[in-house]
Amino acid sequence: MSMISSPHTHSGKSVQLTMLWVMLALAPATVFGLYLFGWPAISLFLITVLSCLLAEAIALKIMGKPIGKYLFDGSAILTGWLLAMSLPPSAPWWIGVLGAFLAIIVGKQVFGGIGQNLFNPAMVARVALLISFPLEMTTWVTADGVSGATPLGHIRTETGQGHTLSSLADSLPSVSDMGLGMIGGSMGETSAVLLLLGGLFLLWKHIITWHIPVSMIGTLLLLAGIMHAISPEVYPGMEVHLLAGATLLGAFFIATDLVTSPVSPTGQLVFGAGCGLLVYVIRTWAGYPEGMAFAVLLMNALTPLIDHYFRPRIYGRDRKGEPLNYASEEGK
């Protein structure tokens, strides 16, 4: 009889199940995206996911880790899935393959595999692709097959040239189109409603907590609201920031990536606020109108630091870690 420590029962949670719930939460928005963008999107999605599995298998083989145990833990599939969701649906197939290898090998396995990576693998790949192949990565098509910029890209270009927002009104999609996802953008980021639904599902299943999404979206909307109030002709309002771009995909599925986000509730609030701030700054003033990936990666880099400084208070101790002292309290 081996020396087994308590507890002798378990909640039944597993890594595989966790990944499965996330995929289930992503499914509605994904199916919608695939339907919206058709065959090119479907094949790109499959290529990306399968390439991730292949890259994972190769990496595991090289590292001498048991392939059977790790290959189908769901993490590689999920990475591929999220990467595919963030690619332009019309991108060529090799973008998917290259992205998958970048995500799995550079983004994850070189750090030591599952749980060890500092940066969100899918976002590492997306950013690497964006910088290396700017043309392929910024060629967007809308639902009806016409190519054109994303709403955020359009706004950025036009306001950059001195045009006012009101003069763009006709060329921008309506709020309901953005909400439902009838706009240009990455494969999986377009339908705000379905992403929100998936996010709520994750919250309900306790896979994620409210801290990151709420602080991230809150910060983003707060900044958008303030800037829009100051100068409504230059800065788009809250509804555009909420519904266009990868805001909801990012807030519920990317920034909340378990491995690369902080563990304490306070840390998560700080992390989310940082993501929201960076997304706004990058969208508004930097060179990339779609700033989600950069914002998340920058905050990923800060995660260890946030984890170090924002720890929960230990029972029976004050914030500094000293034992509580009621006597001194009463003496005051």
Added chain:
Amino acid sequence: MGYLSTHKITKLFRIRGGVHPHDCKTLSANQAIEDLPMPALLHIPLQQHIGAAAKPAVQRGDHVLKGQLLANSQGMISAPVHAPTSGRVVGVGHYPAHHASGLSVHTITLQPDGKDEWIALNPPADPFTLDPAEIATRVAAAGIVGLGGATFPSAVKLNLRNRYKLHTLVINGAECEPYLTCDDRLMREYSANTIDGIRIMAYALGVENIVIGIENNKPEAQAAMREAATAFPNIQVVGLPMRYPMGSEKHLVQTLTGKETPARGLTADIGIVVHNPATALAVRDALREGKPLVSRVMTVSGGAIHKPRNLRVLLGTKVQDVIDYCEGFNVEPTRLISGGPMMGNVLPDTRVPTVKGCNGILALTTKEVSENQESPCIRCASCVQACPCGLLPLEMAANARAGNLDAVTKLGLMDCIACGSCSYVCPAHIPLVQYFNYAKGELANRQRAKHKQDETKRLIEQRAARMEALERAKKEMMERRKREAAAKKAAAAAKQAQEANA
């Protein structure tokens, strides 16, 4: 001071974290407490409590009566052991312990004579006329220890009035561990006697206010205790939310008062002493009937047990005898456990005896244990959310694994109550508690080594100082002698000179 000293509890406070395991109590909750038939042999370990082991007071071959002292307590924190029935001492030696290691420990083996004949008992006429210190003395002499599983000598806790300003006795009827129903049954079936014991304890502690906390999955026990307590307005029965680890005394007190017990402190630091209902009943038996602790109620349950039951078992009865009475196993159990599934210990086999701290014997199936291979941490923070102590189990485990003991300690290792909530929720099945137990053990070893080193150093320094003092004394002595000799010489010379002059 005192939320409780002046006010009834009208509001409960939320504790941090915690989990909701399936309570699995229906398996045994409706089984009334039964007496286990007299076993053929009893193996009574001399250490069934926290503190020093008791010292045998009988020899092989002695005939003893039920309740007769078998072994004396040793030192401040210890407890005596009594004969669970009348019979002959057939061995004073070693027997496998009620512990995962199965190592042999000092044990007295008793062969019952079947008469179950009590020794002459001399209970006090009325415990409430005794000096409170006398009650503690009698509780100590009865060998009563915390029967919730902690097995801390109860008398030591009853004497806390000497060192702390106390205002409330809290009775911990949470029984938050899944499967266990022994306190539930005890409170239902012996509510009046339990209340009596509780009142005696409160009297010994010198507190007026009594709060009995019972989780809301035990409405019958709540009703029975309320009924039994109607005559005493100073007793309040409070329904507790079902959330593990509600039965951790520090968390129970926090739920009731909103106050946290200071780190490394006792609940007595905030004026509260916590006892278990089974302990209260044992105190009542000791003070009303003069009976020492010779048996206890335990739950025998789990998916592998044929007929789950609540049994009153003589201490020292083999686990096998207890299981046999429950008609054995359905299937070969994957794990045999003493206590609850969240914090209980694995038993090496069924030969081991039952002890004072054993509130449950669980035979769990593979499905119930849901053992799984450990995989890497995915930093999901489930453990951080579940920890009732505000710790970061994932970081502590990573550091423990890396052998970085200082870092684990700094992260709050000694604030961990080993409740197991973190391991329970971990999707990667990382045995977090095992890492912490290991680290705690290492830390204790290190402290022992350091203590030994310090002691050695102190002894060496003492010796050096002693030698130096000796040397100095020698030198002084020699010098004094020299001086004396010189003085003598001078005196003699002076005398001579005088004489010569004369």
